[in-house]
């Protein structure tokens with residue numbers, strides 16, 4: 001089944017990304033509310049068609065830890081990507097001053113399960129693990145989105161992808177070769193995301209407008225500095241060790257997904273009920289109130 005623009009009713013804008021907007025849309029034939037991402041690309045028809053073909057394997061990416069894919073189409077030089085609407089939004093806007101350890105455990109567990117599903121079932125490396133790409137709904141579910149399924153799309157976007165917060169592993173900074181990208185690099189990004197979620201702050205210096213801090217300062221800190229960690233007073237030894245292992249400087253020292261799933265931090269919380277629904281509701285409401293303040 002192929003989705004097209006005629007079947008969609010635009011409801012409202014949800015967010016603005018680097019490459020275009022994300023809109024909440026209603027798919028009339030199926031009665032489903034979706035999130036439609038517009039990606040503006042300067043590409044010819046053949047390349048756009050290739051992207052759609054490559055995105056097609058997403059129809060097989062059915063997992064409770066992966067945002068559902070409904071279909072994609074292009075109009076002129078824009079690709080429109082329709083996915084499950086996650087009504088609490090992305091983690092970067094929900095973590096506030098930092099999430100407690102039990103919530104972090106559930107988020108981490110979902111992320112590792114999602115990443116290992118992509119790797120084992122579809123042989124996909126995410127390539128862009130960060131809080132913005134982890135979505136939450138008000139049922140308390142946590143799912144991954146925006147992973148590198150389409151080589152052509154990844155390639156087309158890479159040229160412009162210079163964010164101000166880098167989740168790149170040290171070895172990625174050393175080499176811009178796409179071929180050196182392995183799952184280990186995603187494990188680094190996972191560890192970095194966990195520090196950010198737990199502390200409420202991106203842990204490296206962020207380049208500013210006055211260029212007091214340059215991109216070089218940030219990348220140098222990632223490559224040459226001691227990896228960041230979670231504070232002892234708020235996080236258990238198991239939790240801190242999990243992060244420390246993910247943030248090993250040498251990629252070969254980082255654990256596999258299997259090892260991460262068996263790590264005491266995740267096994268400890270596996271049988272613990274954490275009310276993720278209440279957490280998501282609360283985080284979402286806090287965020288909404290902040291937005292309404294002038």
Ligand code: ADP
Pocket residue numbers: 014015016017018019020021022035037067083084085086087089090132133135145146
């Ligand atoms: P970026 O280019 O920075 O990765 P995106 O274009 O992916 O950002 O998304 C922009 C914003 O839109 C996100 O921060 C998120 O809050 C929102 N968003 C993206 N996808 C969805 C979705 N499936 N459901 C709900 N909100 C979404």
